[in-house]
Amino acid sequence: MGKLTAEAIVERALTVGDAEGLDAVTIRRLATDLGxxxxxxxxxxxxKEQLLVGMADHLVAGFTPAPDDGRPWQEQIRGLVVGLITMLRSHPCAKSILEQVDQTAVPNFLxxxxxxxxxxxxxxxxxDESCLISKYLLQSAISIADAPVHFRAGMSQEEIAELVRCKRAxxxxxxxxxxxxxxxMxxxxxxxxxxxxWDTFGVDLILSGIEALAARR
Incomplete structure (x- = not known):
C-alpha cells in the first residue's frame, strides 16, 4: 500500500469498531489489517487513547456546524442537534467512542x-445556564443517535429478534x-x-424544554 496516513488508520478503526465493537480495535489488529x-x-x-481521540475527531469532522446565518436560534439549535445525530448514527460505535474520550481533546467536537x-x-x-444547556444538548444528541434499542456490535438479526423477545417476555x-x-407497554x-x-420526538422533547425556559426570560 502507499504511505500510511492517520486518516486511513482511523477509517479502518471505525470499520472494525462498527462491526465488532471497540474492544476489537487494537494497534496490532489494525496493523495486520493495513498490512x-x-x-x-x-x-x-x-x-489506543490517542487513537480513540483521532476516531472521535474524524467522526465529528463529518458534521461541520454552519456559521450563524441569521435564522432564529431555535432553528439553528435544531439544525445543530439533528446534524450531529445524523452524522453519529452512521457509525454504531460512535457513542462508545465519545463516552471513552476526553471530549475537550477533540478539536472538531470543541x-x-x-x-x-x-x-x-x-x-x-x-x-452558567448556557454551559448546562450545551452539555445537555450534546449528550442528548449522542444518546438519541445511539440505536433506539441498543444492541451489541456484530449481532445477527436472529439474535436481535431473540433478545427483543426475551426482554418483552x-x-x-x-x-x-x-x-x-x-x-x-x-x-x-x-x-x-x-x-x-425516535429522532423527531427526542429532539422535540429536548428543544421544547429549552424554548419554554427561554420564553420565561
Whole structure:
C-alpha cells in the first residue's frame, strides 16, 4: 500500500469498531489489517487513547456546524442537534467512542460545543445556564443517535429478534399489580422504534424544554 496516513488508520478503526465493537480495535489488529507493522501505527498514535481521540475527531469532522446565518436560534439549535445525530448514527460505535474520550481533546467536537454555547447565549441564557444547556444538548444528541434499542456490535438479526423477545417476555411476566404500565407497554418498550419517529420526538422533547425556559426570560 502507499504511505500510511492517520486518516486511513482511523477509517479502518471505525470499520472494525462498527462491526465488532471497540474492544476489537487494537494497534496490532489494525496493523495486520493495513498490512504494516505496529510501529507504523505508533508513528501516528502512541496508544489506543490517542487513537480513540483521532476516531472521535474524524467522526465529528463529518458534521461541520454552519456559521450563524441569521435564522432564529431555535432553528439553528435544531439544525445543530439533528446534524450531529445524523452524522453519529452512521457509525454504531460512535457513542462508545465519545463516552471513552476526553471530549475537550477533540478539536472538531470543541467546534460543535462552542457553537452550542453561542446559541444558548443568543437565546438569553447566562453563562452558567448556557454551559448546562450545551452539555445537555450534546449528550442528548449522542444518546438519541445511539440505536433506539441498543444492541451489541456484530449481532445477527436472529439474535436481535431473540433478545427483543426475551426482554418483552420478561416485562410481560412482571406482577401487573405492582408494575401495571411496564406490563401494558412491554412490546413498545423493547421493540426497535422507527429512527425517524425516535429522532423527531427526542429532539422535540429536548428543544421544547429549552424554548419554554427561554420564553420565561
Amino acid at each position: 504494516v507493522t505496529p510501529m507504523a501505527l505508533y508513528w501516528h498514535f502512541k496508544n 467546534a460543535v460545543w462552542n457553537q452550542a454555547l453561542g446559541l444558548a447565549r443568543s437565546a438569553g441564557f447566562n453563562t 420478561g416485562l410481560q411476566t412482571l406482577p401487573p399489580d405492582r408494575y401495571p404500565h411496564l406490563v401494558e 412491554a412490546a413498545p418498550m423493547v421493540q426497535p422504534t422507527d429512527s425517524g419517529v
